[in-house]
Amino acid sequence: MATLFDDEGLDRPVREVIPGVVHLPGFLSLEESRALVEQARGLARQVAGTPTAMVRPEVGAGQMSVYILSLGYHWQTKPYRYVRSVDGARVPALPENYQGLVDRVLDRAAAVSDELSPWRGRMRAETALVNFYPPGSHMGMHVDGNEESGAPVVSLSIGQSALFRMGNPDNRGRPYRDVSLLSGDAIVFGGPARRNYHGIPAVQPGTTPEGCGLKDGRINITIREVDPH
Numbered sequence: 001m002a003t004l005f006d007d008e009g010l011d012r013p014v015r016e017v018i019p020g021v022v023h024l025p026g027f028l029s030l031e032e033s034r035a036l037v038e039q040a041r042g043l044a045r046q047v048a049g050t051p052t053a054m055v056r057p058e059v060g061a062g063q064m065s066v067y068i069l070s071l072g073y074h075w076q077t078k079p080y081r082y083v084r085s086v087d088g089a090r091v092p093a094l095p096e097n098y099q100g101l102v103d104r105v106l107d108r109a110a111a112v113s114d115e116l117s118p119w120r121g122r123m124r125a126e127t128a129l130v131n132f133y134p135p136g137s138h139m140g141m142h143v144d145g146n147e148e149s150g151a152p153v154v155s156l157s158i159g160q161s162a163l164f165r166m167g168n169p170d171n172r173g174r175p176y177r178d179v180s181l182l183s184g185d186a187i188v189f190g191g192p193a194r195r196n197y198h199g200i201p202a203v204q205p206g207t208t209p210e211g212c213g214l215k216d217g218r219i220n221i222t223i224r225e226v227d228p229h
C-alpha cells in the first residue's frame with residue numbers, strides 16, 4: 001500500500017496535473033470540511049427510506065462499494081441518466097453554498113490552467129453526488145458522461161486519503177496519472193480531460209483527520225453542471 005500513496009510526504013503545490021486537471025491541496029479548512037459533512041449527513045437522513053435514499057447503485061460490474069447521495073438531480077443507473085424525481089419523490093435541492101464552492105475552486109484553478117480559465121465565474125452548480133467510501137471501498141475507472149454540459153467537474157474530498165487515478169479518454173488503461181487526495185483537497189477536471197476515464201483504486205486506512213466530521217471512511221462531493229448554457 002505504501003507505494004500507492006508514496007507522494008504524501010512531498011510538498012503539495014497547486015498544480016495542473018495534465019491539461020484541464022488541477023489539484024488544489026488543502027482547499028477546505030477542517031471547519032468547512034466538518035460543516036460539509038454535517039450538511040450532507042442531514043440531507044442523507046432526510047431521504048433515508050425514500051426512493052432518493054443514499055444507496056450503493058447497481059452498475060454494469062455489479063453493486064458499487066460506494067454509497068451515493070444525489071442532490072439537485074438524481075443520478076440513475078440502468079439506464080444511466082439524471083432525473084428530477086424518482087417514483088414521485090423529489091430529489092433534494094442542491095445546497096446553496098455549493099455554487100460558492102464551485103466559484104472558489106474555479107477561481108483558484110483558472111490561475112494555473114488555460115484550459116479551465118474560460119469556466120471561471122461561468123459554471124452553474126446544478127447537481128452533486130455525495131459519495132461515501134466505507135473503509136476498503138473503491139470506484140472503478142469510468143467516464144462522467146451523463147452531463148450534456150462540457151463544464152468541468154469540481155470534486156472535494158474529506159476523510160480518508162484516496163488514490164485518484166486520472167486516465168485517458170480512450171480506455172481504462174494507461175496512460176494515467178495518480179494523485180493522492182487528502183482530506184480537504186479539491187481537484188477539478190475539465191477541458192480536454194473532461195471525458196477521461198478516472199477512478200479511485202483505493203482509500204488509505206488510518207488517515208482520517210481528527211475533527212473532519214467523519215470517524216472513518218471518505219466523503220467525496222462532486223459538483224457538476226448538467227445542462228449546457
Ligand SMILES: O=C(O)CCC(=O)C(=O)O
Nearest residue numbers: 129131144155200220222
Ligand atoms: O471519489 C472521487 O474522488 C471520484 C468520484 C467520481 O469519479 C465520481 O463521482 O464520478
Ligand SMILES: [Fe+2]
Nearest residue numbers: 142143144198
Ligand atoms: Fe467520476
